[in-house]
Amino acid sequence: MELHELTGRELRERIVAGEASAEEATRACLERIAALDERLRAFVSTQPDAALERARAVDAALARGEEPGALCGVPIALKDNLCTRGTPTTCSSRMLEHYVPPYDAAVVERILAAGAVPIGKTNLDEFAMGSSTENSAFATTRNPWDTDRVPGGSSGGSAVAVAAGETPVALGSDTGGSIRQPASFCGVVGLKPTYGRVSRYGLVAFASSLDQIGPLARDVTDAALLLGVVAGHDPRDSTSAPEPVPDYLGQLEAGIEGRRIGLPREFFIDGLDPEVEAAVRRTCDLLADQGAELVDVSLPHSRIDVQDGQLSAYAVAAYYIIATAEASSNLARYDGVHYGHRTDDDVDLIDLYARSREEGFGAEVKRRIILGTYALSSGYYDAYYLKASKVRSLIRRDFDEAFARVDAIACPTAPTPAFRIGEKTDDPLQMYMADVFTISCNLAGIPGLSVPCGVSAAGLPIGLQLLGRPFDELGILQVARACERAAQLPRRLPETR
Amino acid sequence: MDYEIVIGLEAHAHLATKTKLFCGCSTRFGAPPNSQTCPVCTGQPGVLPVMNRTAFDYALKTALALGCSITRDTVIDRKNYYYPDLPKNYQISQLYANLGVDGALDLQFGDHTRRVRIHNVHIEEDAGKLIHPDDTVLPAPQPGDDPVAGRTMVDLNRTGIPLVEIVTQPDMRSVDEARVYMETLAAILRYLGVSECKMQEGDLRFEPSISLRPHGAQAYGDRVEIKNVNSMKAVVRALEYEVRRQTAALEHSETIARETRLWDEAAGRTAPMRSKELAHDYRYFPEPDLVPIHVDDAWIERLRASLPELPAARRQRFVDAYGLPPYDAGVLVDDRALADYFEACVAAGADPKAASNWIMVSALHELNERALTIDQLRDKVSPERLAQLIALVTDGTIAQNTGKDVFAEMVATGSSAAEIIEAKGLRQISDTDELGAIVLGVLRDNPQAAEDLRAGKKKAQGFLMGQVMRATKGKANPKLVAHLIAAKLPEA
Numbered sequence: 001m002e003l004h005e006l007t008g009r010e011l012r013e014r015i016v017a018g019e020a021s022a023e024e025a026t027r028a029c030l031e032r033i034a035a036l037d038e039r040l041r042a043f044v045s046t047q048p049d050a051a052l053e054r055a056r057a058v059d060a061a062l063a064r065g066e067e068p069g070a071l072c073g074v075p076i077a078l079k080d081n082l083c084t085r086g087t088p089t090t091c092s093s094r095m096l097e098h099y100v101p102p103y104d105a106a107v108v109e110r111i112l113a114a115g116a117v118p119i120g121k122t123n124l125d126e127f128a129m130g131s132s133t134e135n136s137a138f139a140t141t142r143n144p145w146d147t148d149r150v151p152g153g154s155s156g157g158s159a160v161a162v163a164a165g166e167t168p169v170a171l172g173s174d175t176g177g178s179i180r181q182p183a184s185f186c187g188v189v190g191l192k193p194t195y196g197r198v199s200r201y202g203l204v205a206f207a208s209s210l211d212q213i214g215p216l217a218r219d220v221t222d223a224a225l226l227l228g229v230v231a232g233h234d235p236r237d238s239t240s241a242p243e244p245v246p247d248y249l250g251q252l253e254a255g256i257e258g259r260r261i262g263l264p265r266e267f268f269i270d271g272l273d274p275e276v277e278a279a280v281r282r283t284c285d286l287l288a289d290q291g292a293e294l295v296d297v298s299l300p301h302s303r304i305d306v307q308d309g310q311l312s313a314y315a316v317a318a319y320y321i322i323a324t325a326e327a328s329s330n331l332a333r334y335d336g337v338h339y340g341h342r343t344d345d346d347v348d349l350i351d352l353y354a355r356s357r358e359e360g361f362g363a364e365v366k367r368r369i370i371l372g373t374y375a376l377s378s379g380y381y382d383a384y385y386l387k388a389s390k391v392r393s394l395i396r397r398d399f400d401e402a403f404a405r406v407d408a409i410a411c412p413t414a415p416t417p418a419f420r421i422g423e424k425t426d427d428p429l430q431m432y433m434a435d436v437f438t439i440s441c442n443l444a445g446i447p448g449l450s451v452p453c454g455v456s457a458a459g460l461p462i463g464l465q466l467l468g469r470p471f472d473e474l475g476i477l478q479v480a481r482a483c484e485r486a487a488q489l490p491r492r493l494p495e496t497r
Numbered sequence: 498m499d500y501e502i503v504i505g506l507e508a509h510a511h512l513a514t515k516t517k518l519f520c521g522c523s524t525r526f527g528a529p530p531n532s533q534t535c536p537v538c539t540g541q542p543g544v545l546p547v548m549n550r551t552a553f554d555y556a557l558k559t560a561l562a563l564g565c566s567i568t569r570d571t572v573i574d575r576k577n578y579y580y581p582d583l584p585k586n587y588q589i590s591q592l593y594a595n596l597g598v599d600g601a602l603d604l605q606f607g608d609h610t611r612r613v614r615i616h617n618v619h620i621e622e623d624a625g626k627l628i629h630p631d632d633t634v635l636p637a638p639q640p641g642d643d644p645v646a647g648r649t650m651v652d653l654n655r656t657g658i659p660l661v662e663i664v665t666q667p668d669m670r671s672v673d674e675a676r677v678y679m680e681t682l683a684a685i686l687r688y689l690g691v692s693e694c695k696m697q698e699g700d701l702r703f704e705p706s707i708s709l710r711p712h713g714a715q716a717y718g719d720r721v722e723i724k725n726v727n728s729m730k731a732v733v734r735a736l737e738y739e740v741r742r743q744t745a746a747l748e749h750s751e752t753i754a755r756e757t758r759l760w761d762e763a764a765g766r767t768a769p770m771r772s773k774e775l776a777h778d779y780r781y782f783p784e785p786d787l788v789p790i791h792v793d794d795a796w797i798e799r800l801r802a803s804l805p806e807l808p809a810a811r812r813q814r815f816v817d818a819y820g821l822p823p824y825d826a827g828v829l830v831d832d833r834a835l836a837d838y839f840e841a842c843v844a845a846g847a848d849p850k851a852a853s854n855w856i857m858v859s860a861l862h863e864l865n866e867r868a869l870t871i872d873q874l875r876d877k878v879s880p881e882r883l884a885q886l887i888a889l890v891t892d893g894t895i896a897q898n899t900g901k902d903v904f905a906e907m908v909a910t911g912s913s914a915a916e917i918i919e920a921k922g923l924r925q926i927s928d929t930d931e932l933g934a935i936v937l938g939v940l941r942d943n944p945q946a947a948e949d950l951r952a953g954k955k956k957a958q959g960f961l962m963g964q965v966m967r968a969t970k971g972k973a974n975p976k977l978v979a980h981l982i983a984a985k986l987p988e989a
Contacts (some may be wrong), residue, residue, distance in 0.1 A: 083543045096542065103536050105543060204542040208785035237545050238787050326785055327579055331539045332586035337651070353579055376577075376780035387781060 005493060008074040008168040008222045015073035016062070022055040022073030023165040026117050029075040033120070033166045039147060041139040042160040044080045044090055046120030051075070055117045063359040069115030076111055077161040077170040080121035081128055082213070083202040084108055091204050092136035093126045095334045095341045095360030097240025106237070107171060107213050107230045109125035114229045119167055122157030126362045127331065128173055128206040130154050130180060134425055135364045138177055143185060143419070143472040144494040149418040152182030152434075155216065159186040162216045165493040169226050170216045170277050175207050176319055177413075177438025179214045180450040184413035187452045189223045189480065193472045196241035197447035198227075205330040207323035208239075210442045213295045218491075220451060220481045224248035227473060239472030246474050256290055256482045259475075262406035263296035267437055271306045273416040279454030279462040281410050286478065286486035287410075295355045295406050299398040301391065311415070311433040314391055315440045320368075320386035320432060322377045322443075329371030334360060347493020367428065399467070408479050409467040412437055413450040417460035437465060451480040453487055498743055500709040503717060504736065505667035507704040508682060509660050510692040511623070512555045518622045518659035519589065526698045530628075530652035538657035542582030545786050548573075552935035553596075553620060555691035558800050559661050559884035560597025560618040563684055563808060565795055569800065571596040573620075577780045581651050582625040590621035590662075592781045596792070600703045602685075604677050605809070613672050614666040623660050625653040655699075661691070667706065667717065672736045677705060679729045684808045688833050696728050703732050708753070709743045718743075719753040723767055726760045738767060738922040765820045811836060819849035830855055833859075834871035841880030847887045856889055859901055863908045877911045878904070886914040893974050896917070897926045927974040929981070935973070936981040939964045940989035947989050950982070958982065 003011065003025050014020040030048050037043050058073045078084060081091045083101035085108075090096045104112070125135035133141040133156025141156040144164040151160045155172030160181035162170050172179040174192035183190025191214045198213045205211060215226035228248045232242045259413040263284065268277065288294050304313045307322040336342035336356025343355035361369070375384040402409060414434060424431040446467055453464035464483060468476035478480070517524055520537035537544045560567060572594040577587040600615035628650045663682065669675045683701060686692040694701040703726060708718035721739060725731045738760075743753050758767035783789075806814070808830050815826035815836075829836045833855065842852040860883075864874055878886075886907065890900040895918060906917045918924055926932050940947045943964060949957035958979070965978050 083541075089542070091542070094659065099542070101536075101541065101543070103541070200543075201545050202543045205786075236547060238547050239545075239785075242714075303986070327781065329575055329587055329780075329782070332577060333542070333584060335579060335586060337581050338539065338584050339541070349581070373780065376781070376782055378778040381782070 071116035106199035125154035152185035187461030191449035324372030413463035504669035517657035565597030565600030591619035845884035
């Protein structure tokens with residue numbers, strides 16, 4: 001097997017054993033990127049010289065007999081909303097096109113300390129607002145399994161970099177499904193940790209009470225490995241939890257005998273793609289074969305209504321009020337004064353603000369800022385923001401009650417496989433519904449992951465979503481590992497045309 | 498018509514912590530622009546606030562000292578508005594669940610007591626400074642305000658400095674009451690050690706509100722808020738101006754506009770702020786990057802136990818326990834360290850009235866002359882040593898005037914009074930025989946003066962005293978000399 005086809009764990013083993021060098025591994029990924037990325041556009045920027053220099057440093061440290069880190073020599077891609085000191089961090093926005101952070105995000109510090117080699121920054125929907133990576137100001141990333149289709153979003157670039165073999169692992173961020181849904185569309189594993197499990201310090205904020213950083217990888221083992229490196233308390237993030245971090249990797253292979261797995265009836269809706277439903281149910285049956293007990297559960301406030309082929313859901317409505325409200329405040333700092341894009345055209349202060357933001361932000365970002373400002377405004381705060389917060393509590397309570405009866409919840413990650421580029425861009429509200437299965441998880445703050453469970457007749461990946469109790473990432477990783485063992489999907493990279 | 502004056506005050510005080518409210522940057526005043534900043538307080542993408550525990554405790558202590566109830570689950574909120582001195586374009590503050598509510602401060606006047614109710618005490622971060630081409634610094638921002646044409650420079654050193662905001666109900670009924678409130682509040686904050694209240698450094702800022710109404714009316718008149726008052730004197734002058742302006746307007750049956758007015762110190766008047774918009778909608782919502790803070794009983798009790806005796810109570814105690822006149826008590830109590838020094842001297846055995854005089858005169862003199870802090874003075878002249886000095890004067894070992902010189906020497910060298918007296922031979926001559934002989938000698942050497950004295954001319958006494966002092970190089974005990982002159986006169 002070629003170096004770029006190996007998983008992160010396999011690569012590390014080889015490097016530590018001296019069978020390959022970190023420099024060779026990095027070169028292999030850079031070559032892969034050079035061959036594919038003009039078409040796929042997974043990366044906003046790459047840092048080949050810095051990466052090779054770091055890889056050589058890792059090799060030298062190994063040669064000196066230093067203890068190898070958990071990600072020793074493993075190339076990694078970072079979503080371009082994670083601050084990297086000295087390297088542009090654009091959030092795929094004209095507003096930050098030339099912004100260079102003076103500091104590293106906490107997760108970046110941790111992966112560097114573990115010996116990983118950051119190769120480049122990946123494309124996203126602008127400021128992480130989107131479900132298809134079509135909202136990037138620079139380029140639309142393409143699904144490597146069918147380049148006329150979207151990779152999902154907002155972490156589309158990270159999902160594609162991993163799926164296409166450009167890097168073995170990547171970090172993304174998830175606010176309403178932005179790791180899980182692209183993982184599902186691209187046939188990789190993507191995990192959103194419990195809110196507070198991973199430090200948000202250095203993640204450019206979209207919705208502060210919903211954002212989390214998580215791993216994308218080609219298998220569950222790599223996801224567990226990367227999660228173990230980035231998880232843990234950080235005093236710089238007041239919402240970071242003091243919970244100890246278990247040994248995810250070490251306990252991954254524990255069987256699922258006796259595990260109770262809930263199937264929420266509200267998610268198996270009429271609008272569900274039949275191939276998606278079939279793949280999900282088939283995989284759940286395989287889990288039952290391994291000793292799990294399948295249980296019917298209900299999440300009443302996460303219900304989805306279908307009318308004339310259009311979906312609507314309380315969870316989506318509550319999310320788009322809370323997330324946009326927080327975003328309207330978080331994005332106020334982009335005003336042309338201190339950093340980022342500043343207009344050349346201003347006549348007074350208000351003009352400076354208005355023009356810089358008009359020029360710097362794309363349409364979806366503006367849409368959400370306006371929506372969020374409205375939801376917080378005097379006279380509407382109670383009716384919208386407060387109300388949405390109450391719905392959020394009810395959604396959370398549904399999960400608490402369900403987890404009294406089951407250990408994990410299984411359902412589709414997305415209602416369909418990857419849709420075509422341009423298919424949903426005319427109807428933002430329908431685009432929002434792409435997240436209909438992933439959103440409740442963020443509102444409740446619980447962990448969730450997507451693991452590949454099948455392929456459609458057209459060759460498009462289908463993902464199974466697993467949701468767990470707060471801080472039970474280990475539990476859902478174990479079930480996901482069981483899915484992997486059971487489904488035995490062929491290990492392959494897409495041929496990119 | 499005679500109108501009733503109704504005044505409320507909003508105060509912002511810098512909390513005297515070493516670092517800012519949400520990051521580890523220094524709060525030191527006077528540093529070069531933008532030298533005390535970091536990604537957090539400059540609002541870079543991706544940063545998060547972390548609450549400064551000491552600042553929060555200081556705010557809680559302030560609330561307790563002002564008699565407030567402490568909110569058990571206090572929430573921190575975002576106040577959203579755009580201005581170049583506010584990098585995130587929101588200020589982290591409080592609205593929905595202020596940390597302290599419903600307190601009160603009683604102000605004593607000769608003929609009445611005024612209870613000023615405290616509506617709330619809360620914590621928030623300060624904004625930076627805008628420096629305009631003509632070097633003026635504009636007050637707190639209003640929407641629609643533009644900086645002066647030309648380049649305005651932004652200094653973010655002050656962003657993120659912790660503030661405690663104290664808001665009263667409109668309970669003051671005269672400008673003098675407002676003045677006393679401000680002084681009382683500043684004294685309390687200094688006593689608590691939570692703020693240095695140096696108004697000239699912007700440590701303490703006031704925003705008064707004032708309205709007038711006919712006596713006996715229930716409803717309040719239209720309220721005017723005043724900004725850009727940079728000293729307590731300015732607050733007083735601005736309020737007095739407003740009383741005149743509003744009275745005149747009401748006499749002419751004009752309505753008072755409910756507005757914010759800026760005080761113009763040079764011109765001695767207020768003028769409306771140029772605000773094109775209606776009241777700003779700050780879209781307050783709970784700060785999602787911080788968690789609500791649960792303040793339990795143990796925490797409150799710990800802080801309450803650490804509260805010092807506050808100025809009003811201490812003044813009264815000094816009058817009652819030490820028999821000091823209220824004026825003296827006031828001077829000593831005004832500075833907590835000075836009052837502590839005084840009490841320590843008394844504890845070391847000094848007579849309270851004597852200690853009070855020595856401190857108010859000699860100690861304060863030395864403090865000013867040498868630009869020392871009280872703690873520095875105390876290092877040189879400990880309370881025990883001052884008490885010793887006082888005793889040496891009281892028992893006649895040295896003269897009062899000598900004592901002053903000795904004190905100065907003690908401050909300069911850190912030696913004890915006894916050491917200095919021995920080294921310089923400053924002992925007052927109090928030996929009756931020794932002094933009696935000298936006095937007799939002087940009387941005999943100055944027969945004319947002695948004659949004058951016998952004849953009842955008081956001036957001779959002074960002259961003879963002077964001669965004795967010269968003969969003894971100033972070391973004669975004056976009281977004894979006076980007595981001896983009279984006693985030895987018959988022998989001369």
